Amino acid sequence: METGLAGKAVLVTGGASGIGRACVRAFEAEGARVGVIDRDGTDAAIVRADVTDELAFAAAVDGIARRLGGLDVVVGCAGISGPVGTPLAGTTAADVSAVLAVNVTGQFLLAKHALPWLGDGGSVVLLGSDSAFVAAPGMVPYCASKGAVVAMTRALAVEVPGVRFNCVCPSVVDTPMARGDLGAVLDDPAFPVQAPHDVARQVLFLASPASRPVNGQALLADFGMSARSAFPA
Numbered sequence: 001m002e003t004g005l006a007g008k009a010v011l012v013t014g015g016a017s018g019i020g021r022a023c024v025r026a027f028e029a030e031g032a033r034v035g036v037i038d039r040d041g042t043d044a045a046i047v048r049a050d051v052t053d054e055l056a057f058a059a060a061v062d063g064i065a066r067r068l069g070g071l072d073v074v075v076g077c078a079g080i081s082g083p084v085g086t087p088l089a090g091t092t093a094a095d096v097s098a099v100l101a102v103n104v105t106g107q108f109l110l111a112k113h114a115l116p117w118l119g120d121g122g123s124v125v126l127l128g129s130d131s132a133f134v135a136a137p138g139m140v141p142y143c144a145s146k147g148a149v150v151a152m153t154r155a156l157a158v159e160v161p162g163v164r165f166n167c168v169c170p171s172v173v174d175t176p177m178a179r180g181d182l183g184a185v186l187d188d189p190a191f192p193v194q195a196p197h198d199v200a201r202q203v204l205f206l207a208s209p210a211s212r213p214v215n216g217q218a219l220l221a222d223f224g225m226s227a228r229s230a231f232p233a
């Protein structure tokens with residue numbers, strides 16, 4: 001597939017690790033010019049900012065957009081999982097607020113501050129999760145945050161003419177986040193796991209003019225797990 005991304009200006013948040021880092025590499029392999037924001041990471045090219053700190057984050061977005069001469073593509077990968085595996089009684093309001101602050105408010109701030117730099121035909125791809133649609137016990141804050149990302153993606157697509165907003169919603173991906181939450185379960189061959197570059201390819205498609213009519217959508221990539229009915233067959 002011709003992605004048409006060569007020379008395009010791309011901003012990736014959360015690009016120091018996991019899916020974000022795979023996205024940075026995938027866009028660079030297409031010949032795009034990529035700016036990265038993360039609160040962490042050792043690469044000198046990363047602009048350090050926390051997506052929940054509006055002033056610092058907006059300044060980081062502006063700095064990268066100015067250096068790249070505007071933005072064509074914006075990818076929101078910064079995210080946290082929160083207290084995975086914690087029963088409801090042990091989950092605090094502070095836990096919920098912390099997860100929503102990064103996964104929802106952080107994505108909102110990304111859209112808000114990137115928008116002035118995005119021209120007609122721009123594309124924004126946010127990281128949702130299959131947790132927007134299906135749940136495992138002990139993940140209430142995370143599932144709530146990812147449901148909000150799907151709804152916010154639709155709302156942004158309706159609100160902003162000329163720029164497309166979509167989100168990718170992968171099942172478990174082998175990244176430091178998932179390793180920290182699930183450990184060796186990821187190595188069980190019976191358990192379907194994606195690699196970060198699998199998700200990066202989904203992001204490339206939604207970022208590319210090849211997906212021109214796709215707007216306001218959530219790409220649920222879960223090996224068909226959520227498609228199965230309860231019918232006993």
Ligand SMILES: NC(=O)c1ccc[n+]([C@@H]2O[C@H](COP(=O)([O-])OP(=O)(O)OC[C@H]3O[C@@H](n4cnc5c(N)ncnc54)[C@H](O)[C@@H]3O)[C@@H](O)[C@H]2O)c1
Binds near residue numbers: 102
């Ligand atoms: N790994 C999975 O199984 C999986 C599945 C579905 C969706 N996702 C989503 O994909 C995205 C990337 O996750 P990942 O698995 O690559 O995790 P990861 O922990 O490997 O990478 C997340 C990156 O986000 C950065 N980050 C976190 N909070 C930040 C903040 N406040 N400000 C700036 N940067 C911040 C981290 O420093 C890190 O570099 C997340 O939104 C996550 O919810 C992950």
